[in-house]
Amino acid sequence: MRFQFRDLEAPALKIATFNINGIKARLPRLLEWLEETRPDVACLQEIKTQDEGFPEADLARIGYQAIWHGQKGFNGVAILAAGSKPLEIQRGLAGEAEDEHSRYLEAEVFGLRIACIYLPNGNPQPGPKFDYKLRWMKRLRARMAEIAAEEVPAIVTGDYNIIPHDSDVWAVAAMADDALMQPASRDAYARLLGDGWTDALATHYPRGGIWTFWDYQAGAWQRDHGFRIDHALLSPELADRLIACGVDKDHRGREKASDHAPVWVTLRAN
DNA sequence: ATGGCTTTAAAATAAAGA
Numbered sequence: 001m002r003f004q005f006r007d008l009e010a011p012a013l014k015i016a017t018f019n020i021n022g023i024k025a026r027l028p029r030l031l032e033w034l035e036e037t038r039p040d041v042a043c044l045q046e047i048k049t050q051d052e053g054f055p056e057a058d059l060a061r062i063g064y065q066a067i068w069h070g071q072k073g074f075n076g077v078a079i080l081a082a083g084s085k086p087l088e089i090q091r092g093l094a095g096e097a098e099d100e101h102s103r104y105l106e107a108e109v110f111g112l113r114i115a116c117i118y119l120p121n122g123n124p125q126p127g128p129k130f131d132y133k134l135r136w137m138k139r140l141r142a143r144m145a146e147i148a149a150e151e152v153p154a155i156v157t158g159d160y161n162i163i164p165h166d167s168d169v170w171a172v173a174a175m176a177d178d179a180l181m182q183p184a185s186r187d188a189y190a191r192l193l194g195d196g197w198t199d200a201l202a203t204h205y206p207r208g209g210i211w212t213f214w215d216y217q218a219g220a221w222q223r224d225h226g227f228r229i230d231h232a233l234l235s236p237e238l239a240d241r242l243i244a245c246g247v248d249k250d251h252r253g254r255e256k257a258s259d260h261a262p263v264w265v266t267l268r269a270n
Numbered sequence: 271a272t273g274g275c276t277t278t279a280a281a282a283t284a285a286a287g288a
Contacts, residue, residue: 048277121287179288216275217273
C-alpha cells in the first residue's frame with residue numbers, strides 16, 4: 001500500500017521521541033533541540049505538568065503546534081508537529097477505567113497515525129506497580145492490534161521502559177532485578193513485534209550497544225552506563241520506508257539535560 | 271547505597287523515577 005505524507009512538501013519525514021523529564025525545567029533544552037534537529041513530529045513524555053501549564057505559545061513561536069495530555073506532578077505526554085496541528089484520535093487506553101495516569105496520546109498528522117506512549121516503569125518488582133505495568137502493556141497491545149487492523153501507516157513511539165535484549169544495557173548484572181528487563185516485560189514487548197511491529201533502532205543497529213537513557217546518579221553519563229528503553233515501533237508500511245534512525249546522544253550531555261536522549265526515525269515519503 | 275540525582279509540589283519533606 002502506498003501513501004502520501006499530506007501537508008508536507010519534503011520527500012521524507014522525521015519523527016522523534018523525547019522523554020524530557022519535566023517540561024518546565026526542560027523548556028530551554030527542548031526548544032534548543034527542536035530548533036537544532038527540526039523533527040516534523042516530536043512525541044514528548046514526562047511533561048509533568050497539568051494541561052494549563054503546557055507552554056503552547058513558546059512552541060508556537062518556533063513553529064510547532066501541539067496536543068497534550070497532562071497531569072499534576074508526574075507523567076504526561078504530548079505530540080508536536082511542525083506547521084500542522086495533530087488531529088487527536090484517542091487519549092488513554094481502554095480496559096481499566098480507574099487508571100488516571102496520562103500515558104497515552106494518539107493522533108493523525110501528515111497522513112500518519114502516531115501514538116505517543118509513556119509505559120509504566122514497574123519498579124519495584126514484584127509488586128503492584130509491576131502488575132500495573134504488565135496490565136498496561138496488555139491494554140497497549142490491544143490498541144495496537146486495532147490500529148494494525150485499520151491498515152494505516154502508523155508509528156507507536158515513546159518511553160517503553162523496556163530493555164528488550166541483554167545487548168541493550170551496559171551491564172546485565174546491574175539491572176538484572178529491574179522491572180525494565182524482567183522476562184515478563186520482555187515477553188510483552190516481543191509480542192508487539194510478533195504482531196507485526198518493527199523496532200526501528202533494533203533493525204538498524206542489530207548488535208545493540210545503543211543507549212537512550214543514562215541515570216543522573218553514580219556518574220552514569222560520564223561512564224556511559226546506559227540502556228535503551230525509548231523505542232519507535234513501525235507498522236509494516238512504515239518499516240518499508242525507514243531510511244535512517246538514531247539517538248541525539250549529545251543532548252544528554254548538556255547543561256540541565258533530561259536523563260533520556262531523543263530518538264528519531266526518518267521515513268521515505270514513497 | 272533500602273539510593274549515590276533530579277523534578278514536581280509546596281514550604282520541609284515526600285513521591286516518583288529507572
